[in-house]
Ligand SMILES: Nc1ncnc2c1ncn2[C@@H]1O[C@H](COP(=O)(O)OP(=O)(O)OP(=O)(O)O)[C@@H](O)[C@H]1O
């Protein structure tokens with residue numbers, strides 16, 4: 001159904017092809033998962049199937065790509081639309097209508113399907129993806145995950161023979177991701193739909209794949225095989241595979257179920273080794289809650305790049321030791337927020353202290369982004385109070401606010417306006433009234449090798465996140481908020497982010513991150529707050545809150561339950 005014959009793609013201005021010698025086939029009725037580290041060219045391969053590469057992106061495609069017999073170099077995306085449905089990384093930028101129902105119907109309208117068929121399929125898809133309560137909503141008011149569900153629904157309604165999906169579950173909560181993947185599997189099994197999907201969170205998707213296509217490194221040949229064969233050699237792999245390698249299990253388990261069957265001996269070896277109040281930082285010597293970062297602390301920067309996956313200590317974030325503080329960085333009391341007719345938050349009470357890393361979790365639309373936006377003053381409380389650094393953020397002048405709290409939004413590009421990295425940094429220094437060069441020094445520490453002249457648009461997803469983080473950190477806000485910071489990041493980039501945030505927390509910053517990435521929460525969070533329909537339904541140590549939740553438990557904790565392990569790193573440490 002999809003055939004690549006010795007394909008290479010070279011973008012305009014690039015010295016080398018981004019992908020080369022790509023030769024593979026996806027048979028009808030199979031789900032093939034495209035796997036590889038960030039920047040190896042997965043989106044480029046997917047784009048060559050839908051025709052976006054090279055028709056929209058520019059550049060040169062050599063070799064031949066055919067989809068259902070049509071050559072994508074001679075057929076524009078429009079001429080492939082009846083066979084290929086595509087979901088890209090950023091749903092909002094692809095929406096063409098204003099409301100959920102219209103968006104679900106749009107693809108069918110363009111294909112001229114009869115109104116009765118369109119009506120039936122819209123209803124089916126609303127039910128299938130849990131979108132019925134949102135059918136009349138404006139797309140712009142939906143939460144990130146709700147938008148991603150609409151984007152997926154809108155490519156399903158025309159019943160294309162081929163689906164091309166670029167990180168389709170990146171904004172979905174774990175349960176929604178399972179539901180969407182089960183729907184895809186049904187289409188593959190029952191209707192013979194062919195699916196090619198790239199995804200970084202392999203723990204979510206590997207068990208649904210018939211085959212894995214692996215791009216192991218930039219410029220390397222694409223290899224294809226069964227998921228088990230490819231995971232044995234892949235440089236990126238989910239925690240279940242990591243644990244399997246550590247324990248020497250052969251064949252490697254790909255699912256929690258496989259691993260649980262093998263884990264008896266490992267559980268025996270680990271019995272009694274983990275402290276009851278297990279927390280990731282505790283395993284490494286405990287969190288270091290101190291006072292908030294001293295305003296006059298040194299800005300030590302510089303240093304060479306770290307080895308991906310082994311975060312080095314970052315000098316830039318060391319602060320002078322401050323005495324233990326009982327200070328509250330933020331206080332939220334009886335907070336409720338209504339947005340249009342939606343109760344986005346209800347009766348929230350919470351306190352944030354220096355040195356805490358808090359993961360905010362919950363289903364799509366639970367109110368996580370709204371809470372972060374309220375803490376940073378973008379949304380005002382409908383009732384109740386919010387105090388950050390002793391003042392209500394929505395009434396604090398921006399110049400003062402940036403020194404109390406900073407938010408890295410779901411789309412880091414929403415924070416970046418300038419044409420170059422250097423200009424972005426000059427603006428950040430000015431906004432934060434920081435010494436000239438402060439932001440640039442942070443960028444150097446986070447992104448060694450990025451040139452001043454690079455346009456933020458040309459940075460990779462992970463690099464853009466790092467720049468946005470540097471912009472926010474320029475003002476040294478005691479409270480750092482991050483909304484879904486691991487979208488588009490591979491495991492190595494995630495490990496670097498974990499290293500950085502751990503250092504910031506140790507330096508006394510409080511960190512709150514909204515995330516669906518249960519593995520990230522397991523590695524990083526001291527405390528987890530679960531939201532449901534705008535209310536806090538659990539608030540406590542990560543080990544307690546997430547290990548007891550079937551949806552939010554990380555793989556290792558499911559495999560080794562009833563013992564409360566969170567990460568493979570903890571197990572590795574205990575065994576050694
Ligand atoms: N339109 C474009 N013009 C120029 N270079 C591009 C373009 N699109 C992608 N690239 C470059 O091609 C390389 C591969 O990018 P691509 O997005 O295909 O990788 P990826 O494996 O999908 O990465 P990720 O997992 O981060 O999404 C990157 O270095 C990227 O900067």
Ligand SMILES: Nc1ncnc2c1ncn2[C@@H]1O[C@H](COP(=O)(O)OP(=O)(O)OP(=O)(O)O)[C@@H](O)[C@H]1O
Pocket residue numbers: 140141142143144145146171173339340341342343344362363364365366367368369370371514
């Ligand atoms: N401007 C708005 N008008 C109406 N409703 C809104 C608006 N913004 C958000 N909402 C609704 O408020 C609720 C909470 O949204 P929020 O973005 O805080 O959820 P979330 O937990 O961050 O979701 P996700 O995990 O999908 O990102 C959702 O039901 C959303 O549709």
